[in-house]
Amino acid sequence: MPSTIKDVAKMAGVSPSTVSRVIADHPKISQATKDRVLEAMETLQYRPNAIARSLANKSTKILGLLLPNNDEDLLQNPFYVQVMRGISRYAQKAGYYILYSYTDHEEQEIKMLDELLHSKWVDGVILTTIRENDRCVEFLRAKQHHFVVIGTPEEHGDEILWVDNNNSNAMYEVVASLVEKGHKRIAFIGGPHEFAVTRYRLRGYQKALKHYGIPFRQEWVVERDYTEKAGYGAAKELFERAEVDAIVTTDDLIAFGVQKALLELGKNEVALTGFNNTILAEYKTPAISSVDIKAEALGYEAAKLLITNLKEKSEVTHCLIDTEFIERESSRVMKKPSRS
Amino acid sequence: MPSTIKDVAKMAGVSPSTVSRVIADHPKISQATKDRVLEAMETLQYRPNAIARSLANKSTKILGLLLPNNDEDLLQNPFYVQVMRGISRYAQKAGYYILYSYTDHEEQEIKMLDELLHSKWVDGVILTTIRENDRCVEFLRAKQHHFVVIGTPEEHGDEILWVDNNNSNAMYEVVASLVEKGHKRIAFIGGPHEFAVTRYRLRGYQKALKHYGIPFRQEWVVERDYTEKAGYGAAKELFERAEVDAIVTTDDLIAFGVQKALLELGKNEVALTGFNNTILAEYKTPAISSVDIKAEALGYEAAKLLITNLKEKSEVTHCLIDTEFIERESSRVMKKPSRS
DNA sequence: TACCTCCATGGTACCGTTTGCACTCATTAT
DNA sequence: ATAATGAGTGCAAACGGTACCATGGAGGTA
Structure with missing residues (x-):
């Protein structure tokens, strides 16, 4: 007792x-x-007794975390684990706990949010993705709940708390680096267009092309799922209609698939870059250049932003985390294809 | 209001x-x-109001989940994500929530458990790993708290709730399959010996050798970290002192490193198997055979076991999840090394 | 000495549920 | 007619804290 x-x-x-x-x-x-x-x-x-205290305080010091469950392969992506770890790190420091839940689709997500918030279990929630016209965001705004999203909202950007990389810049840097090395025909293979990250990264790609006076060509762009399979298929498809010197992708998993396709097609001279800098990118042959998006920092700052705003409304509503382009073998200086 | x-x-x-x-x-x-x-x-x-209800009920219907944070590379291992997902799936069904926390070392782990349980936040906890003489397990037993561990405890196996694969059997099958294909000199590269899984898998390896009348040789065994680097190093070291036809490993990450070493050493004829069947094993060249340990099922059953026992003490204290050996190119029928 | 202040503490009414016990009626048995 | 039965409901005391308001006494001032 x-x-x-x-x-x-x-x-x-x-x-x-x-x-x-x-x-x-x-x-x-x-x-x-x-x-x-x-x-x-x-x-x-x-x-x-934390329960009794929460009842009196009307605050649990627990945050809810929603994780997407829809895409099998998305799960293999270490991104979420790193985010969770970052969140946990700040939360622990601030004396908060994290309650997580996987949700299959938007509807279930809203139901979960409603339950979590209405039943008073959590003081606020963290959303790890944001869709176009995200109904969860709408819901949370309407109910005046505290939340933060990882990703850039398209509207109300300064009323919503959010944390993101500067994805456009990140991809700009990648493309710029390739152009500087002599590449001109640069293809873009991305995830589904409905994800904002895809669009921002595409924008950075376009901006860079423009800056270097390279005309944008739609046939250089393919958008697929965030999977190795999809990357493989996309690359094969790409080469059926165009020749390129380099391929930038929006995810390492995609890049892995592309690399496989390149090997099969014997296109060793094509430069390739990934995104998210998963540990295996380094161990591929050739090692794949990638963009470290500092997922743990994203989580950390998301938690920080939310918790800070829980205590008192602050002016700061968002936070941009710097990325870092990690160059490896796969995006080396351009050389003429060795036509055997 | x-x-x-x-x-x-x-x-x-x-x-x-x-x-x-x-x-x-x-x-x-x-x-x-x-x-x-x-x-x-x-x-x-x-x-x-869930808080008020919990106060009156003396039960939150929240479970605590402890995740290891000590090993950077362990995090890249999708195992934990799958476990979390399995847990979440059953918990949701049973009306429970999951509170997670990353802990760096045993001491912090115990502190966290103490906090979580003593402050009455959680009804029970799930431990995702178990060490030799695990102090957390001791602690939880001493305090009479409800908990389940993923892994096999060495003592009090029928007083503690636990879920695991039959790791010995799983490795036995792998080795047996190699022997049946003509391999005789089979090396074992495993994770740290302090992890029970390593020992169980080693046991299965030994049992299989014995069954087929192959003498066990200590120089065929290397134990290192659960990382690609460690696997790479272990393989290099192994070949400095022995020649083998096949290598079984206790983790895909290790196998990836071994594969890299094999490629570098030109030992294409050596068969290789991984463990845990991560998605990338399939995409390696050659694709690596691996053991699917059904991590999601482990999580699911762990949650189920714990929640069931929370309601009423049951006779069932553990659950063994069947593994499945997935054969791929890397462990094909033995052929004589093509000495060039 | 009387009065005011202020500091340290106690008393108590919440917070929003659950639950054992008591109570009120109808209904049925005697 | 009277007692026993039991279904349906209300009362009030928990559960373990928090925080406002009250209070008593020490110290300072006139």
């Missing part, structure tokens, strides 16, 4: 309210009683 | 207790009042 605040109070010869004040480190408590209370807490092995 | 049970009671013209009984589907409530109450709940958009 664990001890309660009353047991402590009795032992220390004070009232429960005094004990409560000691716990909260209330300023006007004499050192003498504070010591007595702390000692009693120690000997009784007292721990405040 | 969300509505409470009292608001509903007032609107329906009954007492709060009656409303509570309607929610709990108490048998002796007349259909008439039940209807009235339900209607009131509907129009007021009432949701029970």
Whole structure:
């Protein structure tokens, strides 16, 4: 039978309210009683009951985290694990806990949010993806709930809390680096267009082409799923209608598939870049250049932003995390194809 | 201002207790009042406050999940994501939530468990790994808390709830399959010996050798970290002191490293198997045979076992999940090395 | 000495549920 | 007619804290 605040109070010869004040480190408590209370807490092995405290405070110090479950292959992507880890790191520091839930589709997601928030389990939620016209975001806004999203919202960007990479810039840098190395015909193989990241990265790609005076060509662009299979298929399809010197992708998994296709087609001279810098990109042959999106930092900052805003409304509504282009063998200086 | 049970009671013209009984589907409530109450709940958009309910029930219907954070590369392993997903699936079905936390080392782990359980946040916890003489397990047993571990405990196996693969069997099958294909000199490259899985898999390896009358040789065994680098290093080291026809490993990441070493050493004839069947094993060249350990099922059954035992003590204390050996190119029929 | 302040603490009413017990009627048995 | 039965419901005390308001006494001022 664990001890309660009353047991402590009795032992220390004070009232429960005094004990409560000691716990909260209330300023006007004499050192003498504070010591007595702390000692009693120690000997009784007292721990405040978090539930009771939450009930009185109307705050659980728990955050909800929604993870997508729809795409089997998305799960193999270490992105989410890193995000979760970043979230956990900040949350722990701030004394918060994280409650996670996988949801299959938007409808279930909304149901879960409704449950979580309405039943008062969580003080706020973290959304790990954002869709076009995301109904979850709408829902949360309408209900005036606290939340943060990882990704860039298309509307109300300064009323919603969000954290993201500067994806357009990131891809711009990749393409710029390739052009500087002599590549001109650069293809883009991306994930589904409905994901904002795909669009932002495409934009960066286009911007870079424009900057270097290379005309944009629709046949250089393919958009598919975030899977190795999809990348493989996309690359094969691409080469049926066009020749290119380099291929940028929006995900390492896609790049892995593309690399496989390149090997099969004997197109060793085509440069290739991934995105998200998963550990295996480094171990591929040739090692694949990739963009480190600092997923853990994304999670960390998301948690931080949300928790900060829970305490008091701040001016800061978003946070852009810098990416880093990691160059490896796969995107080397251009050389003429060795026509055998 | 969300509505409470009292608001509903007032609107329906009954007492709060009656409303509570309607929610709990108490048998002796007349259909008439039940209807009235339900209607009131509907129009007021009432949701029970989970916190208050937990306080009264002394149960949160939340489970704690401890994830290891010590090993950077372990995180890249999709195992944990799959486990989390399995857990989430069963938990959702049973009306439970999952609170996760990453912990860096045993000490922090125990601190977290103490906090979680003592502060009454969770009804039970799930441990995703188990060490030799695991202090967390000791702690939980001593405090009489409910918990389940993924892995096989070495002691008190029928007092502790646990879920695992039959790792010894799984590795036995792998080795047997290699022997049947003509391999005789089979090396074992595993993770750290302190992990029980390593030992069980080693045992299966030894059992198979014995069964086929192949003498066990210590120089065929290397134990390292669960990383690609470690696998690479282990393979190089192995070939400095012995020649083998085949290598079994206890993890795909290790196998990836081994494969890289084999390619570098020109030992294309050496068969190789991984473990855990990560998606990339299939996409390696040659594709790597691996053991599907059904990680999601492990998570699912762990959650199920724990939740079932939370409701009422059951006889069943553990659950063994069948593995499946997925054969691919890397472990083909033995052929004589083509000495060029 | 009387009065005001202020500091440290106690008393108590919540927070929103659940649940054992008591109570009120009908209904049935005696 | 009276007692026993039991279904349907209300009352009030938990559950373990928090925080506002009240209070008592020490110290300072007139």
